[in-house]
Amino acid sequence: MTLDWSIIREAIPLLAQGVVATVKISVLAIVFGTVAGFLLGLGSFSGLAPIRWFVRGYVDFVRGTPLLVQVFLVYFALPVVGINLSEFWAGVVALSFNAAGFIAEIVRANIEAIDRGQTEAARSIGMTPRQVLVFILLPQIFRPVLPPLTNELITLVKGSSLLSVISVYELTRAGQAIISVHFVPFEIYALIAIYYYVLISALAWLSRALERRLHVA
Numbered sequence: 001m002t003l004d005w006s007i008i009r010e011a012i013p014l015l016a017q018g019v020v021a022t023v024k025i026s027v028l029a030i031v032f033g034t035v036a037g038f039l040l041g042l043g044s045f046s047g048l049a050p051i052r053w054f055v056r057g058y059v060d061f062v063r064g065t066p067l068l069v070q071v072f073l074v075y076f077a078l079p080v081v082g083i084n085l086s087e088f089w090a091g092v093v094a095l096s097f098n099a100a101g102f103i104a105e106i107v108r109a110n111i112e113a114i115d116r117g118q119t120e121a122a123r124s125i126g127m128t129p130r131q132v133l134v135f136i137l138l139p140q141i142f143r144p145v146l147p148p149l150t151n152e153l154i155t156l157v158k159g160s161s162l163l164s165v166i167s168v169y170e171l172t173r174a175g176q177a178i179i180s181v182h183f184v185p186f187e188i189y190a191l192i193a194i195y196y197y198v199l200i201s202a203l204a205w206l207s208r209a210l211e212r213r214l215h216v217a
Contacts, residue, residue, distance in 0.1 A: 007184050018174025026157045029095035037103025044108040062101025075166045091163040099156045106148045110141040150207035
């Protein structure tokens with residue numbers, strides 16, 4: 001099989017535009033999803049039962065339904081209740097919604113893994129539950145939470161390709177547009193795979209660098 005190098009040269013900058021959109025969506029979703037996930041994870045230890053039930057139900061729903069279905073719910077179902085989002089923001093919300101559920105479980109599991117004796121000792125000297133959480137538990141989870149958190153964020157970046165189904169002009173959608181004109185799926189999908197590989201490798205490298213800094217600290 002002969003590669004069409006002229007199409008490849010033409011596609012590289014066009015796909016780069018899709019990469020920019022993918023990065024924007026992924027960064028926003030990573031920020032929102034991480035913040036929401038940590039809040040939900042902490043909510044698992046709330047003294048209020050309704051909050052714990054809400055977190056449990058949220059996590060079960062996210063883990064029990066496909067990301068694609070969640071994307072459709074955000075894009076097609078929210079307008080029914082009067083919430084209209086553009087394709088871009090619907091994608092950000094859907095990815096954030098999904099990531100928050102998994103990150104909440106990561107946070108909850110890592111907090112529960114800490115020796116309960118530390119909590120009991122802190123309370124015995126008069127620390128409030130909030131002080132125990134902020135000063136005793138949270139500082140200890142940042143290092144162990146990083147690897148699973150990185151895996152989730154990598155999954156989020158790859159999951160952004162599903163946003164092509166709601167016409168978000170991200171990397172995969174950009175490739176589909178080129179294929180529809182030039183009919184060269186092998187070359188374009190190979191380029192798309194390379195772009196995703198570079199993005200994921202960069203994210204993994206940043207995670208390893210942060211792990212080394214935390215280890216030294």
